[in-house]
Amino acid sequence: xxxxxxIIKAAVLFVLIHLAWGxxxxxxxxxxxxxxxxxxxxxxxxxxxxxxxAYNLSLADMGAMFASHRLAQPKAPDEYRVVLxxxxxxxxxxxxxxxxxxxxxxxxxxxxxxxxxxxxxxxGYPTLSLLKDLMILDQALAYQPDQVIWLTTLQSFDxxxxxxxxxxxxxxTQAGRWLSFEAEVRDPxxxxxxxxIADWLRLQLYGVMxxxxxxxxxxxxxYTPAQTDFEVDLRWNAFASPQPLGETELWFEALRLGVTxxxxxxxxxxxxxxxISTGVNRxxxxxxxxxxxxxxxxxxxxxxxxxxxxxxxxxxxxxIAPTHFTDTAVHLxxxxxxxxxxxxxxxxxxxPIQTLHKDTEMIQSG
Amino acid sequence: xxxxQIAMFALGALLIGCLPRSIRLWVLLIGSVIAIYVxxxxxPSLRRLDYVLPTAALLLSAFCWWWxxxxxxxxxxxxxTFVIAIGVILMIAGTRLLAPEWRIVTAPxxxxxxxxxxxxxxxxxxxxxxxxxxxxxxxxxxxLFIALKVDPIAMWIAGLWRGVNGQDVSLATPVELEWIGxxxxxxxxxxxLRDRQTGQLPALSLREYLTYALFFPAxxxxxxxxxxxxxxxxRALPPLDLARLQAGGERIAIGLFKKFVIADTLAVIxxxxxxxxxxxxxxxxxxxxxxxxxxxxxxxxxxxxxxIGIGMLYGINLPENFDRPYLKHNITLFWQSxxxxxxxxxxxxxxxxxxxxxxxxxxxxxxxxILLTAHLITMILIGLWHDVTGPFLMWGIWHGIALFLHKxxxxxxxxxxxxxxxxxxxxxxxxxxGLILTFxxxxxxxxWFALPDLGxxxxxxLRLFGGG
Numbered sequence: 141x142x143x144x145x146x147i148i149k150a151a152v153l154f155v156l157i158h159l160a161w162g163x164x165x166x167x168x169x170x171x172x173x174x175x176x177x178x179x180x181x182x183x184x185x186x187x188x189x190x191x192x193x194a195y196n197l198s199l200a201d202m203g204a205m206f207a208s209h210r211l212a213q214p215k216a217p218d219e220y221r222v223v224l225x226x227x228x229x230x231x232x233x234x235x236x237x238x239x240x241x242x243x244x245x246x247x248x249x250x251x252x253x254x255x256x257x258x259x260x261x262x263x264g265y266p267t268l269s270l271l272k273d274l275m276i277l278d279q280a281l282a283y284q285p286d287q288v289i290w291l292t293t294l295q296s297f298d299x300x301x302x303x304x305x306x307x308x309x310x311x312x313t314q315a316g317r318w319l320s321f322e323a324e325v326r327d328p329x330x331x332x333x334x335x336x337i338a339d340w341l342r343l344q345l346y347g348v349m350x351x352x353x354x355x356x357x358x359x360x361x362x363y364t365p366a367q368t369d370f371e372v373d374l375r376w377n378a379f380a381s382p383q384p385l386g387e388t389e390l391w392f393e394a395l396r397l398g399v400t401x402x403x404x405x406x407x408x409x410x411x412x413x414x415x416i417s418t419g420v421n422r423x424x425x426x427x428x429x430x431x432x433x434x435x436x437x438x439x440x441x442x443x444x445x446x447x448x449x450x451x452x453x454x455x456x457x458x459x460i461a462p463t464h465f466t467d468t469a470v471h472l473x474x475x476x477x478x479x480x481x482x483x484x485x486x487x488x489x490x491x492p493i494q495t496l497h498k499d500t501e502m503i504q505s506g
Numbered sequence: 507x508x509x510x511q512i513a514m515f516a517l518g519a520l521l522i523g524c525l526p527r528s529i530r531l532w533v534l535l536i537g538s539v540i541a542i543y544v545x546x547x548x549x550p551s552l553r554r555l556d557y558v559l560p561t562a563a564l565l566l567s568a569f570c571w572w573w574x575x576x577x578x579x580x581x582x583x584x585x586x587t588f589v590i591a592i593g594v595i596l597m598i599a600g601t602r603l604l605a606p607e608w609r610i611v612t613a614p615x616x617x618x619x620x621x622x623x624x625x626x627x628x629x630x631x632x633x634x635x636x637x638x639x640x641x642x643x644x645x646x647x648x649x650l651f652i653a654l655k656v657d658p659i660a661m662w663i664a665g666l667w668r669g670v671n672g673q674d675v676s677l678a679t680p681v682e683l684e685w686i687g688x689x690x691x692x693x694x695x696x697x698x699l700r701d702r703q704t705g706q707l708p709a710l711s712l713r714e715y716l717t718y719a720l721f722f723p724a725x726x727x728x729x730x731x732x733x734x735x736x737x738x739x740x741r742a743l744p745p746l747d748l749a750r751l752q753a754g755g756e757r758i759a760i761g762l763f764k765k766f767v768i769a770d771t772l773a774v775i776x777x778x779x780x781x782x783x784x785x786x787x788x789x790x791x792x793x794x795x796x797x798x799x800x801x802x803x804x805x806x807x808x809x810x811x812x813x814i815g816i817g818m819l820y821g822i823n824l825p826e827n828f829d830r831p832y833l834k835h836n837i838t839l840f841w842q843s844x845x846x847x848x849x850x851x852x853x854x855x856x857x858x859x860x861x862x863x864x865x866x867x868x869x870x871x872x873x874x875x876i877l878l879t880a881h882l883i884t885m886i887l888i889g890l891w892h893d894v895t896g897p898f899l900m901w902g903i904w905h906g907i908a909l910f911l912h913k914x915x916x917x918x919x920x921x922x923x924x925x926x927x928x929x930x931x932x933x934x935x936x937x938x939x940g941l942i943l944t945f946x947x948x949x950x951x952x953x954w955f956a957l958p959d960l961g962x963x964x965x966x967x968l969r970l971f972g973g974g
Contacts, residue, residue, distance in 0.1 A: 146752075193780070345774045352790030353781065 162329035167336050171204035174212075175344050180351035182210030184237035185262040186276075187343055187356075194358045195349035199339040200310035202279050208343055211261045211283045220256035222488075223263045223280050225273050226291035229412055229470045230264025232477070234359065237262070239474040241291075244481040250488075258488075261285075267305035268295040270394035275307070275314045277398050281405065288407040289487060290398065293414065293470055294438040295429055297390040298377050318397055363467045367428045368419035376434035385437040392445050399451070408452040408487040411442055413460040413480060415469035427469030454487055456480065507726060509766065511544065512812055515723065516758060519819030523746025530743055534721075534820060535587065535713050539564060539594045540610065541722030546686050548612045551679075552664060553671045557611045559685045561595055564720065565628065566647075569635050570695045571715040573643045574702040578636075584712040591716065596620060640703045644696055651692045654685055655894045687725040689891060693851055694719050698733050700855060708734050714741075723816040727809045729827040730847040736822065743821045754818035761811030764804045772801035777956045777966075788972050795970065798956050799949040803832060806845070832948070835940030836916070837908040840948055848888065857884040877913055882906035892955075897963050901954035908947060 160166070176182045186205050189196035199205060206212055215221055224230055224242045232240035238247060242262035250258040263276050270292065277288065295301075302308065308315045312323030327333070350356055374381055379389075387393065399407055414435070415427040425431050439457060446453035464476030472480060507515075522533050542560040549555045568591065572578075602614040635643075653659045657680040665678035698715070701707035710718070710733060718736045744750070775781075777791075777798040785791045810827040817824040829843035841849050861880045864871060871879075882903060889902030916923070926933050950967065957963040 192774070341771075342774075345771060348775045348793065349781070352775075352786065352793055353784035354786055355784055 158330040161333065162327075165328045167201065167328065167333040168203050170337065170340055171201040172207055174204070174207040174347075176208040176347050177210060177213045180347045182213060183208050183347075183350060183356060184210060184243065185231050185240065185356065186265050187346075188231060188266050189357065191358050192346075194356060195346040195353065196356045197339060197342055197346060198306070199336070199343060200307065201336055201340065202275065202307070202311055202314065204340050204343055206279055206283070208347060209261070209263075211263070211280070215284050216257070218256050220252045220254075220258045220287075221261065221283070221285045222258060222287045222289060223261045223283075223285045224289045224291065225276055225280070226264040226412070227268050227273075227293065227296060227470070228264065228266035228468075229293070229472060230262065230291050231266050232262065232264065233266065233357075233468075233471050234363065234466050235472075235474060235477060236359075237354075237356065239477055240264070241477055241481045241484060244478055245484060256286075264291070265305075265307070267307070268293070269302050269305040269308060270296045270391055271302040271308050271315060271319050272305040274318050274394055274398055274401070275311060277407075278314065278317075278401060281402060285405055287488075288398075288402060288405060289410060289484060290395070290407055291410045291412050292395075293412045293429075294390075294435055295377075295470075297392065297394075297438065299389060299391040300378060302391065318394070366415050366465050366467060366469050366471075368415070368417040368422075368462065370417070370419070370421040370425045370428070372421060372424060374424060374431045374433065376429075376431050379434065382431070382433035385434060385441065387441075390438060390441065392441070395445075395451075396449065399449070406452065408454070409442075409446060410484070410487070411439065411453075411455040411457050412470060413456050413458065413472070413476070415460075415462055415465040416458055418462060429469050452487060454483065456483055459483060507545070507809070507812065509762075512758070512762070512816070514544075515541070515816050516755075516819060519746060519754070519816065520751075522820065527743055527745070530745075530821075531713065531717075531740070532590070534740075534743070535717045536590065536594060538717055538720040538722045538725075539591060540598070542687065542720055542725055543598055543610045545722065545726055546611075547684060549682055549684060550612075551673075551677070552667050552682050553673065554611075554613055554615060555667065555683075557598065557614060559688075563685075563688065563691055564591060564595065564716070565631075567691070567695065567716055567719040568712065569631065570643065570647075570699060570719070571710065571712050572632070572635055573638070573640055574698050574707055574710065574715070576702075576709050581711065587712040587716065592624065595624070640699055644699045644703075647692050647695055647699070651688070652894070654683060654688060655890070657894070690725065690728050690730055691719060693730045693848070694733070697730075697851065697855070701733070706734075708737065710737060721817070721822065723813040723820070723822075724824055727806070727813065728845070728847055729810060729813065729825050730851055731824055735825070739822045746819060746821070750818055750821070754815045757811050757815030757818060759815075761808045761813075761815055763808070764811060765808030769801050769805035769808055772797045772804065776801045777953070779957055779959070779962065782957060782962065782966050785969075788970055791966065791970050795949055795952065799832070799945075799952050802952065802955075803828070832945050833941060834944060835937040837905070837912045837944055837947065838916075840944055841905070841909065844948075848891075852884050852888055856887055857881075860884070874910075874914070878906075878910045881910045881913075885909065889954075895958065896960035897954040897957055900960060900963065901951055904951045904954060 187196055187208055188198050190198060211221075211223065222245070224245075230241060232243070235243075237243050240262050242260040242264075245258075245260040252258055263280055265272060265276060273290065273292070273296065277290070280288070302319055303315070303321060309323075312321070312326065315321065316323060330337075379385075395409060414430065416422075417425065417427050423432070426435055435457075439455060443453070443455060445451075460472060460476045460479060464473045464479065465471060466473050518537060522530055522537070525533060542563055543557070546556045546560045568588065596617045598610050599614045599617040599620045601609045601611070602616070606612075638646075653663060660680035660683045661678050664680065664682045665675045667683075668675045668678050698707055698710075698719075714737050715733070717740060718731070718733050721731070721736070724731060775794065775797040777794040781794050782791065785794060807828040814824045814826070825847050827846050827848075829846065831840050831844035834840045834843055857880050860883060861876055864876045864879065870876075883906075885904075885906035886899060886902035888905075889898040889900075892898050926936060950970070953966050953970075954960075954963050957966060
């Protein structure tokens with residue numbers, strides 16, 4: 141009977157596709173296929189989020205994530221490409237794409253002394269982990285950046301919390317290159333990869349909405365401002381009381397690994413501004429994240445290591461007034477982001493390449 | 507219908523298909539009655555509405571059967587059907603004794619209370635029903651329909667229900683009163699009452715009538731079958747065989763693909779009151795609108811395929827509702843192929859009687875006035891059937907005018923069109939042009955359909971053409 145034949149054919153076809161998908165591990169290849177930067181414009185920042193109303197999603201496939209970013213466009217011969225790596229502050233929680241550091245710098249339409257047009261790309265990704273940043277840097281190098289600006293904060297350095305970022309656990313091969321851990325066995329078959337395939341499809345669909353609306357984040361009318369009054373509390377992560385913090389606790393090695401991996405591409409490091417509270421127990425804590433003792437240790441260590449390694453390093457920890465922070469001690473308002481972006485220009489001046497305004501007015505010379 | 511419900515209904519067909527015909531007829535009735543409780547969504551804000559509304563649908567259908575009885579003679583089978591129907595109502599209330607996950611409705615009432623309330627309502631209503639004329643029954647159903655569709659009245663009823671249940675009346679909203687399937691049930695009931703009035707309806711037993719009115723595959727979203735056609739299938743109800751299993755399964759599979767793959771995917775990028783305000787350009791709005799047009803078609807026709815497929819498994823051949831509507835080259839053909847059973851119903855019970863009434867008046871208005879009036883009233887009624895709001899009124903006017911204009915055009919160009927038929931290439935080019943024009947006219951009409959606010963809809967149409 142034709143019904144039975146149809147059922148048998150469908151079953152055989154499914155088994156074949158299922159096995160082929162697993163044997164040839166087709167999910168990463170699928171990630172490279174994209175409507176972005178062709179049918180629809182590339183995203184200004186990496187896909188992240190859980191709210192469908194933002195036409196955005198968090199997915200595990202880093203190939204698909206990068207393929208959806210405008211960074212994946214071919215590099216023009218006259219382009220000087222700068223990528224900014226960091227956490228949610230760089231990604232721009234509560235900021236529109238053009239208000240982020242990369243967005244504001246890009247809007248300046250700077251031209252390098254050698255005549256190349258400077259383009260800035262936002263590769264920030266929410267969650268605090270240097271391992272995650274390393275993985276993004278590793279992937280970004282395939283897109284020929286001329287300079288990397290790596291913005292960090294203490295919370296990303298805690299060696300024991302590098303795998304708190306889901307993307308690190310979901311990409312065990314990439315993560316394992318930098319930090320060993322016991323990864324779950326990945327099932328490459330069609331059924332095992334069904335979530336990844338569905339995410340890929342959703343990423344393409346949301347891309348249509350991104351192209352039409354320019355929305356990639358839900359902007360609430362109100363939000364709870366960052367905490368400024370604290371209990372008497374000296375804890376920082378697993379450390380209950382003040383103690384010396386060294387490279388055993390803070391993973392500065394990640395920055396060295398990044399520099400080695402980047403090779404000839406210069407990396408400039410930035411210690412991100414934090415909210416310095418003026419509220420209750422401000423003498424004990426700078427903010428909800430950091431007790432003073434831990435943060436002061438970290439800053440001193442960072443400055444020492446950067447000096448020893450000869451890194452381009454900018455410590456902007458107290459650059460921004462408390463009024464320019466939004467919902468956390470590291471998220472900036474558009475005004476705060478503008479102040480920070482202005483200072484990031486200093487980093488570019490450290491580079492041998494001089495930067496000029498589009499109208500050829502010289503603003504920095506190296 | 508959810509995927510689980512569809513699977514349950516399909517599986518039910520496999521089980522019922524093995525039973526003797528006489529038992530299958532009863533099981534189909536009992537299954538339909540239970541299904542309307544299963545299909546009615548829980549309304550947490552209005553206590554016990556998921557029990558009351560399906561019960562009301564069942565009782566209303568029973569009363570309508572009574573009005574359609576030619577001789578008002580009740581047979582023993584009708585009495586048995588009535589007892590079984592009441593038994594199902596009480597049994598569903600009795601599921602309160604089961605664990606919550608096994609209950610058919612969220613908060614079943616006490617069966618004894620139900621029995622007392624039924625006796626207190628059904629008996630007096632039966633006494634009244636005997637004295638009510640058919641015309642009043644039709645008006646009553648139309649009145650109930652209007653009450654549910656007009657927001658202030660629906661809100662007042664929701665408030666009343668909240669008051670009876672000791673809930674906060676001030677929180678009542680019209681959307682709370684979601685009587686699933688009533689729009690379609692009302693059409694079926696009015697059809698039987700009106701056909702009884704004109705003497706066209708065959709005599710139906712209570713079992714046949716209830717199964718027709720409440721037949722669960724078509725209960726929530728049609729198609730709207732005709733009673734005389736339905737009972738032909740019902741009376742001959744064949745056992746499930748491999749050919750029907752294949753045909754029904756194929757239709758369900760197509761429907762599932764249309765609804766849950768294509769339509770639900772398009773829903774992400776379809777026009778709605780949020781996306782329309784977010785779109786930054788006219789071309790973006792067009793993409794949203796095209797997505798809405800196709801999403802609507804695949805969603806609705808997918809549901810229809812599922813309903814027809816499940817119907818096939820049970821031995822009932824429900825009528826087709828769609829015939830490639832977006833490939834039609836004029837608006838009249840579009841309306842003959844989009845929601846066919848609704849269009850036919852309205853043509854039969856509104857357009858034709860209205861046109862006839864105007865034509866037979868002593869001071870007959872000009873033909874074009876008759877046509878314009880009949881088209882406008884018919885399409886406005888279809889619009890308001892979806893919801894009594896400004897945008898649906900506008901949608902009705904939009905299509906009423908188009909149908910009138912097309913009629914005028916085709917009357918005046920008949921000879922030219924006949925000549926065109928002798929030149930296949932020119933005819934094909936003309937049809938292609940007509941198809942593009944019709945599709946875009948219909949698609950633009952969906953703006954009124956998709957957006958809840960008349961001002962927003964007008965602004966959107968302007969923006970689509972670069973204005974606003």
